[in-house]
Amino acid sequence: MSDKYDVIVIGGGATGTGILRDLSLRGMSCLLVEQSDFATGTSGRFHGLLHSGARYAVRDRNSAKECMEENKILKEIAPDCVEDTGGYFVATENDDSSYIDKWLEGCAASGISTEEISPKELLQQEPSITNHIKKAYLVPDATVDGFNLAAANFLSAKSGGGEGRTYTQAVGFEIEKDKVLGVNLKDILTGREETVKCDFVINAGGPWTGHVASLAKQNLKVSPDKGVLVIFNHRITAKVLNRLRPPGDGDIFVPHGSVTVFGTTSKPADRPDDVEATKEEVLKLLDEGEDLIPEIKDMRLIRAFAGVRPLYQPEGGGGGREATRDFVLIDHESLSGLKGFVSVVGGKLTTFRLMAKNTVDFIAKKLGVDKPCITHKEMLHPPFPKERPVSPDNICQCERVNVHMLDKAVEGRESFSLSDIRRITRLGMGPCQGIFCTFRAAGYYHQNRNLTPDRTNMLLRDHIQERWKGGRGLLWGWHARETELMRGIYLGLMNLERVDDK
Amino acid sequence: MIYDAVVIGAGLSGFIAALKLSSEGKKVIILSRGLGNLYSSSGYIDLLGYYPTDEKKPLLNPLRGLEKLISEKPQHPYSLTGPDIIKESVEFFLKITEKAGVPYLGTINKNTFMPTAAGTLVPVTFYPETSKVSLSEAGNIVVVGIKELMDFFPAYVAGNLTENLNKKVEFLWVNLGLSINREVNSYDIALSLEKENIRGKLIEELKKNIEKGSLILIPAVLGAKSFRKVISHIEEETGCKMLEIPTLPPSLMGYRLAENTGNYLKKNGVEMITGYPVDYVKTGNGICEEAGLTIAGGRIKKIRSRAFILATGGILGEGLQVYPYEIREKVFDLPVSMPGTTHYKDFFALKENPLSCAGVSVNQDLNPVNDKKEVLFKNVFVTGATLGGYDPFLEKSGNGVAISTGYKAALMVMKAGGKNE
Numbered sequence: 001m002s003d004k005y006d007v008i009v010i011g012g013g014a015t016g017t018g019i020l021r022d023l024s025l026r027g028m029s030c031l032l033v034e035q036s037d038f039a040t041g042t043s044g045r046f047h048g049l050l051h052s053g054a055r056y057a058v059r060d061r062n063s064a065k066e067c068m069e070e071n072k073i074l075k076e077i078a079p080d081c082v083e084d085t086g087g088y089f090v091a092t093e094n095d096d097s098s099y100i101d102k103w104l105e106g107c108a109a110s111g112i113s114t115e116e117i118s119p120k121e122l123l124q125q126e127p128s129i130t131n132h133i134k135k136a137y138l139v140p141d142a143t144v145d146g147f148n149l150a151a152a153n154f155l156s157a158k159s160g161g162g163e164g165r166t167y168t169q170a171v172g173f174e175i176e177k178d179k180v181l182g183v184n185l186k187d188i189l190t191g192r193e194e195t196v197k198c199d200f201v202i203n204a205g206g207p208w209t210g211h212v213a214s215l216a217k218q219n220l221k222v223s224p225d226k227g228v229l230v231i232f233n234h235r236i237t238a239k240v241l242n243r244l245r246p247p248g249d250g251d252i253f254v255p256h257g258s259v260t261v262f263g264t265t266s267k268p269a270d271r272p273d274d275v276e277a278t279k280e281e282v283l284k285l286l287d288e289g290e291d292l293i294p295e296i297k298d299m300r301l302i303r304a305f306a307g308v309r310p311l312y313q314p315e316g317g318g319g320g321r322e323a324t325r326d327f328v329l330i331d332h333e334s335l336s337g338l339k340g341f342v343s344v345v346g347g348k349l350t351t352f353r354l355m356a357k358n359t360v361d362f363i364a365k366k367l368g369v370d371k372p373c374i375t376h377k378e379m380l381h382p383p384f385p386k387e388r389p390v391s392p393d394n395i396c397q398c399e400r401v402n403v404h405m406l407d408k409a410v411e412g413r414e415s416f417s418l419s420d421i422r423r424i425t426r427l428g429m430g431p432c433q434g435i436f437c438t439f440r441a442a443g444y445y446h447q448n449r450n451l452t453p454d455r456t457n458m459l460l461r462d463h464i465q466e467r468w469k470g471g472r473g474l475l476w477g478w479h480a481r482e483t484e485l486m487r488g489i490y491l492g493l494m495n496l497e498r499v500d501d502k
Numbered sequence: 503m504i505y506d507a508v509v510i511g512a513g514l515s516g517f518i519a520a521l522k523l524s525s526e527g528k529k530v531i532i533l534s535r536g537l538g539n540l541y542s543s544s545g546y547i548d549l550l551g552y553y554p555t556d557e558k559k560p561l562l563n564p565l566r567g568l569e570k571l572i573s574e575k576p577q578h579p580y581s582l583t584g585p586d587i588i589k590e591s592v593e594f595f596l597k598i599t600e601k602a603g604v605p606y607l608g609t610i611n612k613n614t615f616m617p618t619a620a621g622t623l624v625p626v627t628f629y630p631e632t633s634k635v636s637l638s639e640a641g642n643i644v645v646v647g648i649k650e651l652m653d654f655f656p657a658y659v660a661g662n663l664t665e666n667l668n669k670k671v672e673f674l675w676v677n678l679g680l681s682i683n684r685e686v687n688s689y690d691i692a693l694s695l696e697k698e699n700i701r702g703k704l705i706e707e708l709k710k711n712i713e714k715g716s717l718i719l720i721p722a723v724l725g726a727k728s729f730r731k732v733i734s735h736i737e738e739e740t741g742c743k744m745l746e747i748p749t750l751p752p753s754l755m756g757y758r759l760a761e762n763t764g765n766y767l768k769k770n771g772v773e774m775i776t777g778y779p780v781d782y783v784k785t786g787n788g789i790c791e792e793a794g795l796t797i798a799g800g801r802i803k804k805i806r807s808r809a810f811i812l813a814t815g816g817i818l819g820e821g822l823q824v825y826p827y828e829i830r831e832k833v834f835d836l837p838v839s840m841p842g843t844t845h846y847k848d849f850f851a852l853k854e855n856p857l858s859c860a861g862v863s864v865n866q867d868l869n870p871v872n873d874k875k876e877v878l879f880k881n882v883f884v885t886g887a888t889l890g891g892y893d894p895f896l897e898k899s900g901n902g903v904a905i906s907t908g909y910k911a912a913l914m915v916m917k918a919g920g921k922n923e
Contacts, residue, residue: 392683392685392686439620440655442658446657446658452661453658453664457662460620472845475857476825480817480857481817483857484818485818486849487855488818488895489750490849492544492898493618493748495622497850497896498558498560498852
C-alpha cells in the first residue's frame with residue numbers, strides 16, 4: 001500500500017474495475033476500494049446481456065450506437081468473458097407493428113445489423129418459442145459474465161500496477177479548502193480504519209453513488225430502480241431472445257452456459273441493496289414471459305433475485321425506464337466547487353469501457369498525464385477459462401470446477417467466503433445451485449487451507465444461507481421440494497442449526 | 503377381492519402400517535409410485551431430539567420430552583398417537599427389524615449422540631446394531647475418508663468432533679484404487695467393498711495406519727446387501743470397531759433399512775405394486791371404496807379395500823404438491839393447511855418452517871378432517887410426513903412420527919374392521 005495515490009476509485013463493479021484498468025494502463029497510480037466483493041452490486045445482478053444496442057434503437061439512438069461499438073470491442077478483447085451467442089428480436093401477434101418499422105430504422109441508423117428470419121425457420125431452431133410470431137430478426141447480441149468481467153478488469157489493472165481492496169468501505173473524506181485530499185477507509189472484516197491520500201477520487205459506486213457523494217456533502221440524485229430476474233435450470237434458447245416491442249417487463253431471455261436468465265422488471269427501489277425477489281414479483285414476471293415462451297410456467301426455476309439500477313436524474317427528469325441510460329460524468333468542481341472528486345453514474349454494463357475511457361480522459365487531463373486510452377486494444381482474461389475438462393474428480397459437476405481452481409481462487413486471500421469463490425469459478429451456479437458442492441468445497445478448504453472447524457462451519461452455513469436467499473421467492477413446485485431436501489440434509493442429517501455461533 | 507387395507511406410499515410409515523396389519527392376519531397391499539425416500543434416509547430413528555423446538559440443548563430423555571410435548575401441543579402427531587401407542591410402535595419396530603435382518607438398538611428413554619458428516623453430533627433414539635458404540639468410552643478415534651468419495655472430508659469431521667467430544671480425533675485418507683471413470687457415490691463404494699480384494703485393500707490400509715482397539719469412523723459405505731458380513735470382517739481383521747456415518751444421498755444406512763424391511767414384508771404376504779401413481783380414488787358417503795392405477799399397456803387396475811392408509815411422504819415424498827398460493831394433497835385432494843406463510847430470512851433459525859409444518863389435519867383416529875373438524879373419509883387414515891403440525895428437521899422427529907402414526911393407523915384399521923365384521 002502506498003503513501004499516496006494519483007486516484008482512488010470507489011466501487012468494484014464493471015465501471016470501477018474498468019476505470020482502474022484504464023488508469024493503470026496509462027501509468028497512473030491507483031487504488032480501488034469495494035465494500036463487498038467485485039461485481040456484487042448491479043454488475044452481478046443483471047441479465048448478462050452484452051447488448052447489440054437494438055433494445056435502445058428507437059428511444060435512445062446514442063446509447064444504441066455506443067452499445068454496438070462496445071459490443072464489437074468486447075467480443076474482440078474479452079472472448080473468455082463473452083459468449084457470442086447472437087440474439088433474436090421477436091414480435092408476437094399482439095405486438096405493435098408500427099414499432100417494428102421504427103426499430104428497423106433505428107438499428108440501421110445506429111449501425112446494428114438486423115437480418116430477418118422467417119417464423120418457420122425460427123421455430124425450427126427454437127421450438128420453445130411461441131408460434132404466434134409476427135416478425136423475427138437476428139441481431140449481434142451476446143452474453144457476458146459480470147463477475148468474470150470485473151475480475152478480468154482487475155487482473156489487467158494489476159498487471160499495470162493498479163491495486164484493489166475488497167471488503168473495504170469508504171466511510172468519509174479528508175477535505176481541506178474545498179479539495180479532497182484522501183479517503184477514510186474501513187476494513188469490513190477487521191473493523192480497522194485508516195485514511196489513504198490521493199489527488200483524485202472517482203466515485204463509481206453504482207446504486208451507492210449518491211450515498212458516497214453525500215459523505216463529501218455532495219447532493220446527487222441517484223434513484224435506485226429494482227429489476228427482478230429469475231434463472232431457469234436449462235438453456236431455453238440457443239441465442240438471446242428479446243421481445244420486439246417498446247421496452248417492458250419480461251422481455252429478455254439470456255442463455256448462460258447451461259441455464260437461462262430471464263427478466264426483467266422496473267420499479268423504484270427503497271434502498272440500493274433491495275435485491276430480494278418476492279413470490280409476487282416472480283409470478284408477475286412469469287405471466288409476462290408466457291407470451292414468448294408458452295411453457296414457461298412448467299419450467300424449473302432455480303434462483304430469483306433482483307438488481308438495482310442506478311438511475312441518475314438531473315433536475316427535472318422522469319424516473320424508471322424513461323430516465324436516461326446514458327452515463328454521466330459529474331465533475332463536482334463545476335457542480336459545487338469541490339475539487340478532486342468526480343462521480344460516474346448511470347449507463348449500462350455493455351458500455352462500461354467507454355464510461356471508463358471518458359472518465360479517465362478527464363482525469364488524465366486534470367493530472368497532466370498525456371497518455372492515450374488503450375483499453376480497447378489490450379486483451380482481457382478472467383481468472384479461469386470457460387472451457388473446462390469433464391472429470392470424475394470435479395468438486396462441482398455441473399460447472400466443472402476442480403480442486404486446482406479452488407486452490408487458485410483463494411490465492412492471496414486472507415479470508416474468503418464461498419460466494420467469493422463462486423463468483424469467479426462458477427461453483428454452484430449450475431442447475432443444482434450448490435446443494436452438494438457447497439459441502440464438498442467447505443470440506444476441501446478445511447483441510448487444504450488449514451481452517452478451524454468454526455471457520456469451516458461458517459463457510460458452509462453462510463453459503464447455504466445465500467442459496468436460501470435466492471430461493472425464497474420460489475417456494476412452490478420443484479423448488480419447494482428442493483428446500484425441504486436442503487433442510488433434510490443440513491438440519492436433519494447434519495444438525496448444523498445447533499452449531500454454536502462463536 | 504377386497505383388501506383389508508391399501509397403503510399408498512412405500513416409506514417408513516407405510517411399511518410399519520402394512521407390517522402391523524399383516525402380522526395380525528389382514529390382507530394388505532402397498533401401492534407406490536417409486537422406491538420411496540426411505541432409501542435416502544440416514545437410517546436412524548429419531549424419536550424426539552429437541553423440545554421445545556427452539557431449544558439449543560438436545561433431549562437426553564426423549565420420552566420425557568415427548569410427555570411434555572404432548573401436554574403442550576395437542577395438534578402434534580405425537581399427541582394424536584399418545585405415549586402408549588408410541589411405546590408399542592417402537593417395540594414393534596425393533597421386533598420387525600430384527601426379524602428382517604437389520605436389527606436396531608436403543609431405548610425410548612435415552613437419546614444417543616451420533617457423529618454426522620459435518621462432525622457435529624445429532625441425537626438419535628434407535629440405531630442399527632452395527633452402529634453400537636460408546637463415543638465417550640472410546641480410546642483412540644480416527645475418522646477415515648475414502649479418496650474416491652467426494653462427499654466426505656475426514657479432516658473436517660475430525661476437527662468438529664475434537665471440539666464436540668473434547669478429545670483429540672485424528673483423520674486418515676484411504677485410497678481404494680478403484681478405477682471407475684465417472685463420479686463415484688457411496689453406493690458404488692459399498693458394492694466395491696462387498697468384493698474381497700477391494701475390502702482387503704481397505705483392511706490393509708487401516709491396519710497399516712491405525713492401532714488395534716481404536717474406534718474408526720467411516721462414511722456409510724460398508725456394504726449394501728451383505729453389510730453385516732463386510733463390517734464384521736473388517737472389524738475382525740483390524741481389531742477396531744467401525745462406526746459408519748450417514749452420508750448425503752445415496753445413503754447405505756437408509757438403503758439397508760428400506761431393502762430389508764421391504765423384502766421382509768413381501769415374504770410375509772404383503773403385496774406391493776411399485777412404479778405407478780394412484781390415478782383415482784372412488785369415494786362416496788364419506789367412504790373410499792376403490793383406488794385405481796393405470797399400469798402397463800394402459801390397463802386400469804382397480805383395487806377395492808375396506809380401508810386406505812395415505813402414507814405419501816409429504817412435500818419431499820411428493821404426496822403434497824406446492825403451488826404458489828396453495829398446497830394440494832394428490833390422492834384424495836384433502837385440505838392442506840400451512841401455519842402462516844412467512845419464511846424466515848435465516849435458513850438456520852430455530853423457528854418452525856411453515857412449509858415443513860404444512861400437511862393434512864386429522865382427528866384422534868388419524869382420519870382427515872376439514873376446518874370444521876368434520877371427518878372427510880371414515881376409512882382413510884393419514885400417516886407420516888403428509889401430516890401437518892410438526893417440523894421434523896428442527897425437532898428431529900421424522901422417523902419417530904412415521905413409525906408411531908403408521909402403527910396407529912394399522913390399529914385404527916383393525917378397530918374399524920372389527921366393527922364391520
